[in-house]
Amino acid sequence: MQITLKHTTAGLAIVASLLFFGCNAHKSDKKSTTTKAKVQQVATPVFNADSAYQYINNQVDFGPRVPNTKEHTACAQYLANELKRFGADVIVQEADVIAFDNSVLKAKNIIGQYNTNLKKRVLLCAHWDTRPFADHDRDPSKRDLAIDGANDGASGVGVLLEIARQINITQPNVGIDIIFFDAEDHGQPDHRNLPAIENDWCLGSQYWGKNPHVENYRASYGILLDMVGAPNASFYFEGYSMSFNPGLVNYIWDIASEIGYDYHFKKERGHTITDDHVYVTQLRNFPCIDIIQQVMEDRFDKNGDYINHSFGSYWHTHNDNMSNIDKGTLKAVGQTVLEVIYREN
Numbered sequence: 001m002q003i004t005l006k007h008t009t010a011g012l013a014i015v016a017s018l019l020f021f022g023c024n025a026h027k028s029d030k031k032s033t034t035t036k037a038k039v040q041q042v043a044t045p046v047f048n049a050d051s052a053y054q055y056i057n058n059q060v061d062f063g064p065r066v067p068n069t070k071e072h073t074a075c076a077q078y079l080a081n082e083l084k085r086f087g088a089d090v091i092v093q094e095a096d097v098i099a100f101d102n103s104v105l106k107a108k109n110i111i112g113q114y115n116t117n118l119k120k121r122v123l124l125c126a127h128w129d130t131r132p133f134a135d136h137d138r139d140p141s142k143r144d145l146a147i148d149g150a151n152d153g154a155s156g157v158g159v160l161l162e163i164a165r166q167i168n169i170t171q172p173n174v175g176i177d178i179i180f181f182d183a184e185d186h187g188q189p190d191h192r193n194l195p196a197i198e199n200d201w202c203l204g205s206q207y208w209g210k211n212p213h214v215e216n217y218r219a220s221y222g223i224l225l226d227m228v229g230a231p232n233a234s235f236y237f238e239g240y241s242m243s244f245n246p247g248l249v250n251y252i253w254d255i256a257s258e259i260g261y262d263y264h265f266k267k268e269r270g271h272t273i274t275d276d277h278v279y280v281t282q283l284r285n286f287p288c289i290d291i292i293q294q295v296m297e298d299r300f301d302k303n304g305d306y307i308n309h310s311f312g313s314y315w316h317t318h319n320d321n322m323s324n325i326d327k328g329t330l331k332a333v334g335q336t337v338l339e340v341i342y343r344e345n
């Protein structure tokens, strides 16, 4: 049976030239050694999954991080302080964005910059807000309550905070920008039978794409982490990422398998998912790929009802709590991303 993804953006313009931009690793070694002074190779640091887990737990402890709540404000402060503690130049970009119900969300994109003197940059990003609904929860009486978002939100941020901590200890040979996007998960709820609308997700990245923190901001490539902490998670070749730069996707998945994580990084085609990477790529004109957990098999919940989405069964339910976080998955993702950025020179 074909799973229908409700929020797939129609008519996405794919910029063909994006296919040929991307990571340094695609260039031949010969060229870089003959045209540049040899850059000292930096050994890849060891990603500490205990530390990433703690950063996830700290976020969840604030309560749901829904825009316009005090928990959201407090967590924003925490995230900016952590990036500062890890030596980043921090910008908190404040934006009023309009949600599906026309409410104004006081959004904050939290940006940490490393090595701003380097022209060559890699963008690492994740969303930090949590969903105000549990629209896929089995219990209808709980669908209007905000979720913990341990995996959907906090996991990507936790992995990136640990990467920030490592970058502060040993700088890679490339400039790194880390962005925690806000208001990703405020899309129209599925339990109220509202008419379909466009561009209701990813409000923070849409704002940043139109108003980047640096004029004409461009990175060589970007990596988005979304739902990267669940036990036994599988990460497939996501459709938009493949249309933006299949070479980059293959390159990252090859590194994952080279360092022992092919259990999580499946070299098979997944679904096509509207997420922050789509707006980054379209609005800033460099390829950003998505590492996002998907489930490709048909599944039924405990009641025997068909699960009508391709994410983990916890997705947008109250089961997305700390018991849904696995250090092995965090390690696989965090070590792979570190390996990618420390191979740059």
Ligand code: AHN
Pocket (backbone or CB within 6 Å): 007, 008, 152, 184, 185, 187, 201, 226, 273, 274, 275
């Ligand atoms: C939609 O369902 C539009 N996109 C998946 C993006 C998402 C939601 N990631 C986490 N929550």
Ligand code: ZN
Pocket (backbone or CB within 6 Å): 131, 152, 185, 316
């Ligand atoms: Zn979500």
